[in-house]
Amino acid sequence: MRVPPEERSATAARILQAADELIAEVSYEGVSMRDVAEAAGVKKALVFYYFNSKAELFDRVIERYYAAHLGALSSSIEGSGSVRDRLHRVIDAYLDFIEANRRYPRLIQQQVAGGNVHLDLIRRNLEPLFEWVQATFSEVAPSHGPLAARHFFVTFSGIVINYYTYAVVLGPLWSEDPLCPSALTDRRSHVHWMADLVLDGLERERTEDSDRSR
Amino acid sequence: MRVPPEERSATAARILQAADELIAEVSYEGVSMRDVAEAAGVKKALVFYYFNSKAELFDRVIERYYAAHLGALSSSIEGSGSVRDRLHRVIDAYLDFIEANRRYPRLIQQQVAGGNVHLDLIRRNLEPLFEWVQATFSEVAPSHGPLAARHFFVTFSGIVINYYTYAVVLGPLWSEDPLCPSALTDRRSHVHWMADLVLDGLERERTEDSDRSR
DNA sequence: GCAATATTTGACCGATCGGTCAAACCGATT
DNA sequence: AATCGGTTTGACCGATCGGTCAAATATTGC
Numbered sequence: 001m002r003v004p005p006e007e008r009s010a011t012a013a014r015i016l017q018a019a020d021e022l023i024a025e026v027s028y029e030g031v032s033m034r035d036v037a038e039a040a041g042v043k044k045a046l047v048f049y050y051f052n053s054k055a056e057l058f059d060r061v062i063e064r065y066y067a068a069h070l071g072a073l074s075s076s077i078e079g080s081g082s083v084r085d086r087l088h089r090v091i092d093a094y095l096d097f098i099e100a101n102r103r104y105p106r107l108i109q110q111q112v113a114g115g116n117v118h119l120d121l122i123r124r125n126l127e128p129l130f131e132w133v134q135a136t137f138s139e140v141a142p143s144h145g146p147l148a149a150r151h152f153f154v155t156f157s158g159i160v161i162n163y164y165t166y167a168v169v170l171g172p173l174w175s176e177d178p179l180c181p182s183a184l185t186d187r188r189s190h191v192h193w194m195a196d197l198v199l200d201g202l203e204r205e206r207t208e209d210s211d212r213s214r
Numbered sequence: 215m216r217v218p219p220e221e222r223s224a225t226a227a228r229i230l231q232a233a234d235e236l237i238a239e240v241s242y243e244g245v246s247m248r249d250v251a252e253a254a255g256v257k258k259a260l261v262f263y264y265f266n267s268k269a270e271l272f273d274r275v276i277e278r279y280y281a282a283h284l285g286a287l288s289s290s291i292e293g294s295g296s297v298r299d300r301l302h303r304v305i306d307a308y309l310d311f312i313e314a315n316r317r318y319p320r321l322i323q324q325q326v327a328g329g330n331v332h333l334d335l336i337r338r339n340l341e342p343l344f345e346w347v348q349a350t351f352s353e354v355a356p357s358h359g360p361l362a363a364r365h366f367f368v369t370f371s372g373i374v375i376n377y378y379t380y381a382v383v384l385g386p387l388w389s390e391d392p393l394c395p396s397a398l399t400d401r402r403s404h405v406h407w408m409a410d411l412v413l414d415g416l417e418r419e420r421t422e423d424s425d426r427s428r
Numbered sequence: 429g430c431a432a433t434a435t436t437t438g439a440c441c442g443a444t445c446g447g448t449c450a451a452a453c454c455g456a457t458t
Numbered sequence: 459a460a461t462c463g464g465t466t467t468g469a470c471c472g473a474t475c476g477g478t479c480a481a482a483t484a485t486t487g488c
Binding site: 246247248258259262266267268 | 444445446447448449
């Protein structure tokens with residue numbers, strides 16, 4: 001396996017980080033290689049020396065995030081326990097990862113909503129989490145209809161990730177900085193509250209169903 | 215009040231629609247005026263004849279969406295009734311609007327996650343809905359903490375809008391096209407189920423609180 | 429010390445970008 | 459037929475885009 005440029009050279013790492021910040025701040029098309037070079041305190045040609053093209057640099061940025069994302073979630077995904085325990089654990093892991101990688105929500109939303117150039121890369125990233133939700137919720141949710149597992153995947157993805165992207169826009173309207181520590185713990189509690197609510201609701205659906213079939 | 219170009223000329227309307235489709239498909243920076251002209255079957259200079267600059271054309275695209283969005287929601291927002299009725303009504307109006315404007319979710323997610331060039335435009339668009347949620351939930355939710363109204367604004371925004379953006383990415387992984395009519399009615403039921411769940415949950419929180427204080 | 433190797437730079441390339449403008453074109457009006 | 463206002467076009471502009479390359483500069487191994 002070949003070693004990526006940012007692990008060989010500290011300069012390459014600085015370039016990658018500059019690209020990371022700029023892309024998350026604007027967008028892939030909105031950032032030029034000159035911007036990246038300038039932000040990294042380096043001449044443009046050097047960027048091409050380490051990363052051969054703009055697409056390659058960009059790929060390294062999101063591939064690194066995706067790998068980190070999967071790594072952060074894998075341990076919490078593989079664990080055992082009740083559905084409730086497992087769900088809370090994955091939510092915590094997801095929130096931990098986002099708070100340690102503040103630019104991730106913007107990046108992934110750009111990917112999903114923007115030009116579908118790297119569509120299968122995003123899909124490969126979301127697939128394990130999707131499969132996990134599918135498998136986990138199959139124990140407590142019907143296999144099809146409005147309460148099927150895949151709806152809860154989208155629902156919880158939205159609940160978790162949208163807070164961070166909307167925070168930038170809506171922050172000024174709020175009484176408090178949405179990204180300050182106390183607000184973030186509030187948000188975390190909110191998501192967990194929603195999770196318990198859904199699991200309780202699904203349980204109620206099941207008992208009502210069995211009552212009705214009796 | 216001045217008449218916008220697309221209401222004076224059918225050609226201008228075609229150009230605007232082409233810009234609409236391309237921007238939603240890719241992104242503002244990712245689309246050139248030549249692309250727009252070609253998609254509209256027109257020479258580039260004509261685009262500048264009707265819309266004086268790329269920024270102006272782009273502004274017309276999103277302004278039109280925002281106006282339509284507010285128009286579609288205003289009647290459901292202004293109505294009266296129980297909190298539950300009002301919430302279900304606004305959700306239905308939001309979903310109706312999205313299904314009539316399929317490119318809207320991608321556009322708004324691009325705006326929120328992308329370069330914050332038009333940040334206050336987005337804010338003006340989201341503000342009325344945010345204020346409405348704030349006012350409506352104040353009757354049933356605590357004024358601060360994890361169950362404050364603003365958390366439910368973000369939560370429901372995410373639940374409603376994320377489905378459509380994720381659908382494009384995750385569709386191939388699903389057993390069914392996420393945007394086919396039956397899947398959309400399932401999703402609508404899912405959102406309404408979540409709404410009832412939240413309102414019931416908040417009611418339970420309130421009675422537990424008053425029990426505890428007794 | 430020198431030579432080989434890796435890093436960094438400035439100058440340059442063709443293509444494309446957003447934008448301008450004068451001229452051609454068009455259907456009415458007289 | 460002449461003309462006139464709105465429409466459409468082709469040619470062109472300077473700036474910037476992603477990308478290349480040879481030369482200059484550090485760094486390493488001997």
